[in-house]
Amino acid sequence: MDLVPDVLPVLGHADDEVVALVLRSVARRAGSEAVARHRPGAPDGLAALHRATRMPG
Numbered sequence: 001m002d003l004v005p006d007v008l009p010v011l012g013h014a015d016d017e018v019v020a021l022v023l024r025s026v027a028r029r030a031g032s033e034a035v036a037r038h039r040p041g042a043p044d045g046l047a048a049l050h051r052a053t054r055m056p057g
Contacts, residue, residue, distance in 0.1 A: 027053045 006012035027035050
């Protein structure tokens with residue numbers, strides 16, 4: 001999801017960081033079980049998500 005185009009030197013990349021932090025916060029607050037229930041995909045992808053968000057899993 002790109003809120004500000006990356007052609008704008010600073011703001012274009014800063015919004016990517018904000019989106020990543022918000023998604024991390026949402027995943028951590030929802031918890032491992034909720035994320036596993038609603039996330040399609042392979043188990044190794046879910047494990048990578050747990051590592052990236054530092055969520056116990």
